[in-house]
Amino acid sequence: MAAPTKGPGAASILLIDDTLKKMIYRDGSKSYKLQKFVGNIPRGQHSCFGDFPPDLMGDLKPTKMVKKSTSEPNLSTGVPFSGLGGVSRGIAPGPGKAGSTTQRPVPKTEFRRFYDRGDLPIQIFHGAVGGKIAWKVDVEKLDYHHYLPIFFDGLREKEDPYRFLAVQGAYDMLEKGGAKILPVVPQLIVPIKTSLNTRDTELMCTMLKVLQVLVLSGEMIGEALVPYYRQILPVCNIYKTNNLNLGDKMDYGQRKRMNLGDLISETLQILEEHGGEDAFINIKYMIPTYESTVLA
Numbered sequence: 001m002a003a004p005t006k007g008p009g010a011a012s013i014l015l016i017d018d019t020l021k022k023m024i025y026r027d028g029s030k031s032y033k034l035q036k037f038v039g040n041i042p043r044g045q046h047s048c049f050g051d052f053p054p055d056l057m058g059d060l061k062p063t064k065m066v067k068k069s070t071s072e073p074n075l076s077t078g079v080p081f082s083g084l085g086g087v088s089r090g091i092a093p094g095p096g097k098a099g100s101t102t103q104r105p106v107p108k109t110e111f112r113r114f115y116d117r118g119d120l121p122i123q124i125f126h127g128a129v130g131g132k133i134a135w136k137v138d139v140e141k142l143d144y145h146h147y148l149p150i151f152f153d154g155l156r157e158k159e160d161p162y163r164f165l166a167v168q169g170a171y172d173m174l175e176k177g178g179a180k181i182l183p184v185v186p187q188l189i190v191p192i193k194t195s196l197n198t199r200d201t202e203l204m205c206t207m208l209k210v211l212q213v214l215v216l217s218g219e220m221i222g223e224a225l226v227p228y229y230r231q232i233l234p235v236c237n238i239y240k241t242n243n244l245n246l247g248d249k250m251d252y253g254q255r256k257r258m259n260l261g262d263l264i265s266e267t268l269q270i271l272e273e274h275g276g277e278d279a280f281i282n283i284k285y286m287i288p289t290y291e292s293t294v295l296a
Contacts, residue, residue, distance in 0.1 A: 010209050011167040013256050014202070015160065032159055040200075041158055042108040045116070100238055104198045111154025111166050120150070122165055133168050144180040145187065148173055152191035155210060156203050170210055174217045181217055185224045188214070189231055196235040201260055204239070208263040215274050222274030226282055229271075233286040236264045240287060269293045 021030045028034055035041045046052045114120050121136040151173060154166025174181065195207040211232075215222045225232070243261035244251060257263060268287065272279045272294055280292050 009168065009171065010206065011164045011171070014163060014167065014206070017256065017258075018160075035158070039105050040103055041106050044112075044159075101199055103200050106156055106158065106198050106200065106203070107194060109153045109157055109162070109166075111150050111157060112162050114150055115154075115162060115165065120147070120165075120169075122169055124161055124165070133165060133172060135172070139172055139176045140178075142173065144173065144177060144184050148177070148181070148184050149187040149191060152188050152210070153194075155191065155207055156195040156198060156200075158200075158202070167206060167210070171213065174210070174213050177217060179218065181214070182219075182221055182224060185214075185221060186228075189228045193231045196232065199235070202258070204235070205258050205260060205263055208260075208267050209257065212267055212270050215270050222271060222279070223276040225271065226275050226278055229282045229286055233283065236268070237287045237289075240264050240289065 025031075032041060036043050111120075115122075121142070123134050123136070125132040125134040148170075151166050151170040154162060155170060157163040157166055192207060192211065195203050198204070215225065239260050241261055242264075244259060251259070268283055268290055272283060272292065275282075280295065283290050284292075
């Protein structure tokens with residue numbers, strides 16, 4: 001069983017970080033409204049029953065983000081080799097970025113749909129101490145095959161209350177799941193892979209923290225994840241060296257554990273320690289630069 005953490009939980013830290021961002025970036029450059037407009041975050045429905053019919057929307061038309069094709073020639077700027085039929089004029093522009101770390105649009109989650117319909121036995125606990133969930137039933141009596149994949153799918157939410165409920169709910173279920181977690185591991189691979197493939201730093205850090213708790217929440221779970229390393233670890237190979245180069249400065253946000261490179265190193269170490277004898281060779285196959293922390 002995972003050891004209890006001190007201080008605010010992962011869900012509370014995300015709330016505190018959001019408030020801090022609003023205070024620092026008052027121009028709205030980090031707001032969810034801008035990310036929705038760009039298309040990185042899915043927009044919500046008009047109501048819990050879905051969107052209104054188009055014929056009842058009046059003069060309002062849905063905004064569509066039309067992006068310019070990368071193969072379209074640019075005839076207006078006079079850049080060499082752009083729409084001139086290959087005529088030699090100056091130095092040709094270099095290739096564009098590969099975009100391996102570019103943030104992907106976040107797909108819609110099943111958690112939001114289930115919560116809006118009232119199908120989840122949770123609600124926010126409005127008490128003197130924040131950061132808690134009021135469960136309508138005992139967590140031990142839940143059907144983990146049904147609910148745990150839904151909560152893992154909601155870990156890529158970036159809006160509250162969906163994000164807070166999904167993150168805190170996943171931690172509560174992993175804490176009290178016991179032997180019920182191991183049979184559900186194959187159903188958790190797709191939500192884990194989808195969240196990591198968004199290339200969103202916040203979502204990746206949240207998922208890696210939950211992944212660590214998942215491995216430590218019961219016996220044989222680490223070994224059950226070994227066959228799925230090919231789905232989980234490719235993105236970790238890209239961000240393994242993503243660390244802050246602060247020089248002689250101090251990172252005062254270490255308690256938030258939002259450093260992606262450190263989280264990946266911690267996660268790989270936990271996977272190796274609890275993955276059995278085949279864990280290291282499979283991690284090494286997907287991340288060639290990984291060095292064992294178990295083998296002498």
